[in-house]
Amino acid sequence: MQILQIISSAQGAKSYSTQLSQGIIDKLLAAHPGSQVVVRNLAANPLPYLEEAHLQAYFTPAESRSAEQQAAVHHSDEAIAQVQGADVLVIGVPFYNFTVPASLKSWLDHLTRANLTFRYTPTGPEGLITGKKVYLAIASGGIYSAGPMQANDFAAPYLRWMLGFLGMTDVTVARAEGVKLPELQAQAVQKGIDSVTV
Numbered sequence: 001m002q003i004l005q006i007i008s009s010a011q012g013a014k015s016y017s018t019q020l021s022q023g024i025i026d027k028l029l030a031a032h033p034g035s036q037v038v039v040r041n042l043a044a045n046p047l048p049y050l051e052e053a054h055l056q057a058y059f060t061p062a063e064s065r066s067a068e069q070q071a072a073v074h075h076s077d078e079a080i081a082q083v084q085g086a087d088v089l090v091i092g093v094p095f096y097n098f099t100v101p102a103s104l105k106s107w108l109d110h111l112t113r114a115n116l117t118f119r120y121t122p123t124g125p126e127g128l129i130t131g132k133k134v135y136l137a138i139a140s141g142g143i144y145s146a147g148p149m150q151a152n153d154f155a156a157p158y159l160r161w162m163l164g165f166l167g168m169t170d171v172t173v174a175r176a177e178g179v180k181l182p183e184l185q186a187q188a189v190q191k192g193i194d195s196v197t198v
């Protein structure tokens with residue numbers, strides 16, 4: 001089994017979302033010995049924000065692209081190939097300002113290509129990245145899975161929708177939450193790991 005780990009925390013080894021991701025990956029490796037893990041660190045190696053050059057390249061047929069347009073589309077082609085090559089994605093999500101980090105949003109922007117990763121049909125949009133299992137490992141300072149702040153979680157609903165739009169509909173959400181709350185911090189990661197059955 002091929003596992004793609006996406007890191008988007010800027011906090012290195014201290015990152016709760018990365019620790020939670022690692023716990024999920026350890027479970028996957030125990031259940032599927034011999035699996036391979038590819039790590040993509042978006043915080044250390046961010047993709048550029050979409051600019052005019054990217055968009056022009058996307059909408060130019062591959063055989064007609066200039067050298068600059070081929071270079072512009074490279075990030076996207078490479079990110080898509082990496083996802084298509086995986087059976088399972090484990091996406092680490094630090095909860096920043098009520099949603100996902102910009103680096104993760106940028107990765108999704110580069111994955112989203114008409115007629116390559118989604119298409120419009122007479123019955124509506126169809127995602128073309130299918131057959132994947134996705135685990136979201138979300139770390140947040142507060143509590144968003146229930147209670148008064150649940151309505152302000154613009155990370156999990158956004159990711160579920162966006163990944164589903166691309167065809168990745170089998171999504172499990174695991175949370176290390178309340179990491180800024182002294183009474184919850186110590187157990188937050190383990191609780192998230194324990195919530196996942198692989």
Ligand SMILES: Cc1cc2nc3c(=O)[nH]c(=O)nc-3n(C[C@H](O)[C@H](O)[C@H](O)COP(=O)(O)O)c2cc1C
Nearest residue numbers: 009011015016017094095096097098139140141142
């Ligand atoms: C820039 C920034 C924004 C944050 N915004 C929120 C927030 O809106 N809500 C919240 O509960 N925690 C927030 N936090 C706390 C993080 O969610 C928490 O530190 C989490 O552990 C980050 O994930 P990481 O440990 O993988 O980096 C924020 C932290 C940072 C650095």
